[in-house]
Amino acid sequence: MNPLPSRSPKASPALPQARGGESAHNLSTLHEVELRPEYRRILEQVAPGAAGPEPWRRRKLAAAHELLALAQISQRLLIQMLDLTEAFRTAFTLQMPVPCRDGETGPLRVAPAAVLGLTYRQEAMLSAQPGYSFIEILGPRNVFHANVASSSQPPGAQLLCLGPKLPPNIQLVDLVLMAYTAISLQTIQFSLVDPAGVLNPAAARWFQANPSHIPLTRDPFLSPKEAA
Amino acid sequence: MTNPSSMGQTPGITRRATARARRVDRLPELFGLKPGLNAERLLDELSVMLVGVGSVGATAALSLARLHVGRLVLVDRGQFKPASLLTQPVGEESVGEPKASHIAGWCRRISPRTKVEAFDDPLQEIPISRMAGHQMVIGAGDNLTLARDLGQRCLRVGVPLLTAAVYGASLTVQTKVFAGDAVDSPCPACSFGAMERRMMEEEQLWSCEGARGPAANGQGGIGDATMSLRPLCAVAGEMAALLAVRWQLQLGASLANTMTEFSGYTWRTFVTPLRRNPACVCHHERWQRIEWPRPLADSTPQELLEAHGLRARATTSAALFALDRHRWVERGLCRCAESVPVQRFVEISGKRLPQCRRCRREIQPQPFYSHESINAERLGTALHEPLRRLGAAAVRDVTVTQDERTTWYTNHPAEPRPTKGSRP
Numbered sequence: 001m002n003p004l005p006s007r008s009p010k011a012s013p014a015l016p017q018a019r020g021g022e023s024a025h026n027l028s029t030l031h032e033v034e035l036r037p038e039y040r041r042i043l044e045q046v047a048p049g050a051a052g053p054e055p056w057r058r059r060k061l062a063a064a065h066e067l068l069a070l071a072q073i074s075q076r077l078l079i080q081m082l083d084l085t086e087a088f089r090t091a092f093t094l095q096m097p098v099p100c101r102d103g104e105t106g107p108l109r110v111a112p113a114a115v116l117g118l119t120y121r122q123e124a125m126l127s128a129q130p131g132y133s134f135i136e137i138l139g140p141r142n143v144f145h146a147n148v149a150s151s152s153q154p155p156g157a158q159l160l161c162l163g164p165k166l167p168p169n170i171q172l173v174d175l176v177l178m179a180y181t182a183i184s185l186q187t188i189q190f191s192l193v194d195p196a197g198v199l200n201p202a203a204a205r206w207f208q209a210n211p212s213h214i215p216l217t218r219d220p221f222l223s224p225k226e227a228a
Numbered sequence: 229m230t231n232p233s234s235m236g237q238t239p240g241i242t243r244r245a246t247a248r249a250r251r252v253d254r255l256p257e258l259f260g261l262k263p264g265l266n267a268e269r270l271l272d273e274l275s276v277m278l279v280g281v282g283s284v285g286a287t288a289a290l291s292l293a294r295l296h297v298g299r300l301v302l303v304d305r306g307q308f309k310p311a312s313l314l315t316q317p318v319g320e321e322s323v324g325e326p327k328a329s330h331i332a333g334w335c336r337r338i339s340p341r342t343k344v345e346a347f348d349d350p351l352q353e354i355p356i357s358r359m360a361g362h363q364m365v366i367g368a369g370d371n372l373t374l375a376r377d378l379g380q381r382c383l384r385v386g387v388p389l390l391t392a393a394v395y396g397a398s399l400t401v402q403t404k405v406f407a408g409d410a411v412d413s414p415c416p417a418c419s420f421g422a423m424e425r426r427m428m429e430e431e432q433l434w435s436c437e438g439a440r441g442p443a444a445n446g447q448g449g450i451g452d453a454t455m456s457l458r459p460l461c462a463v464a465g466e467m468a469a470l471l472a473v474r475w476q477l478q479l480g481a482s483l484a485n486t487m488t489e490f491s492g493y494t495w496r497t498f499v500t501p502l503r504r505n506p507a508c509v510c511h512h513e514r515w516q517r518i519e520w521p522r523p524l525a526d527s528t529p530q531e532l533l534e535a536h537g538l539r540a541r542a543t544t545s546a547a548l549f550a551l552d553r554h555r556w557v558e559r560g561l562c563r564c565a566e567s568v569p570v571q572r573f574v575e576i577s578g579k580r581l582p583q584c585r586r587c588r589r590e591i592q593p594q595p596f597y598s599h600e601s602i603n604a605e606r607l608g609t610a611l612h613e614p615l616r617r618l619g620a621a622a623v624r625d626v627t628v629t630q631d632e633r634t635t636w637y638t639n640h641p642a643e644p645r646p647t648k649g650s651r652p
Contacts, residue, residue, distance in 0.1 A: 048546070049546055049603070049605075051546060051548055051603070051629070051630075052511075053511035053513075053632065055511075056511075085546070085548065085603045085606075086548055086599065086600070086601045086602075086603070087599075087600075089596070091596070117595075117596030117597075119595070119596060126376075126428070126509055127373060127428060136594070136595050136596040138567070138596060151561075152563075156561035156562065156563065156592060157561055157592070157594055157595050157596075159595065
């Protein structure tokens, strides 16, 4: 796996390293999860900077609580950065298999984790947004996936497309779960005649020809123990 | 009525110019004109922006041009299609032409004295400063998202908005005037119900080529064309032009925050008040406009913060800066796929970032690290650098927001120069 882009020193308040691993909650009740002190501190650290109209501020804080709760109950998610000043922006590591390829002809490699940058803008509460407008894969830098723009093509941003349009007011945690199933190839759209979602035609053709690699894992986001 | 020939020829004006009819030749002595108001002068001063130059908007534009109003700015990203000939005031030669530029050409021919500008771009690409300074904005677009965005922009800069629309099957014309003079004024989205919100979410368009959007035919394709009669569209356009004149000349009862509906079946008109919906999906805010006395590019963010009334570091850290048509780029990418620090403002559709030191290729803004607005704390030492040195040499408008209070600093000149996409 390539080195991850270093965090900008001004990108966010320094976050304590908080790692998950709590059980007895499921994904529909994340708002009810009582945050452990290390996660509560993160929320208290970023909450005063949340700017914007009151409904948007409330929404950002609720989404932050849910994301932190997800990190708390899951072993997969490690939050690296959280910023509520304007858009909701977070960078986090997801432990999951990530398809990668060096160069145009190298073998498929599977990286053990991805760092995702998620941006949720205020307008996403009101209008449908293009499926590529939420998540950028910050690392590794050589993701080889039909629905991820290739880093070797300008502008080089590895945007993940989650569909032609995502409905307004989509929940932030849903985006995280969609990203997990998309990157691990549990859900993949690689039909070239349906351009919705295909950002890397070469990868789409490759996976059509090599279906044995699909999916990279069948594991659900939460292990049965975590979801219990 | 005055006979123009009896007025003689003005020295220095050519015969062709004097052959043109003057507005005063047809301008009646309006009964409702308040003492002290000069209709001629007020019409000379009337500046209207029309967003949406289709069957309704083009009619209104041409009508206002015949009134020789002072200034018209036309905005429409569309082009005329064969079906446009059925409802819009154009001929066959216009098919394929951009709507705004084409109608602007006609307005200039009708009234050379009117300053006419055209933008063949979507509203979102028009700097918000171009919306200020008009006496009225007329919205005659083909979708609710445009109406919502227009309402927000007009509220922010304090310009009245008039929307005009037709409902073909019921022969109904509907016009709404949003005064936009206070944050508790209504906006177009205040009256959106569940159906409108669904249409907006589905990006429903009403086009003479066919209604578009998932709701149009249930499959996300192109459904039936929106049906309406040319006379009804013309009535809507003429009503919009007449209401703009009434607004400017302050004729009759106040139009502020009213909806006027005309039924072509009953020939009756209904006027109802518009009120702000506390549960409106839009944020109602009014920006305080400050004409900055020197080029904004030569000013530092810290100076703008202080002008906003923020001095102490504790109070400035949460302030948000936004530069019109710029974004703050923390990091960028180049062909060597490295993420490199950038830390400067970049024009959204303008010059590129410097080259990568490693691979000598052009750096591109990295989407996750690009911000439409940036908070003061994150600017760090850049707070004390002139915006020009931070990459914003062309900036003309800056907003500073804190605690829901926004100050809008502008260098916008009284006579704006055309920008990209503008055809003066």
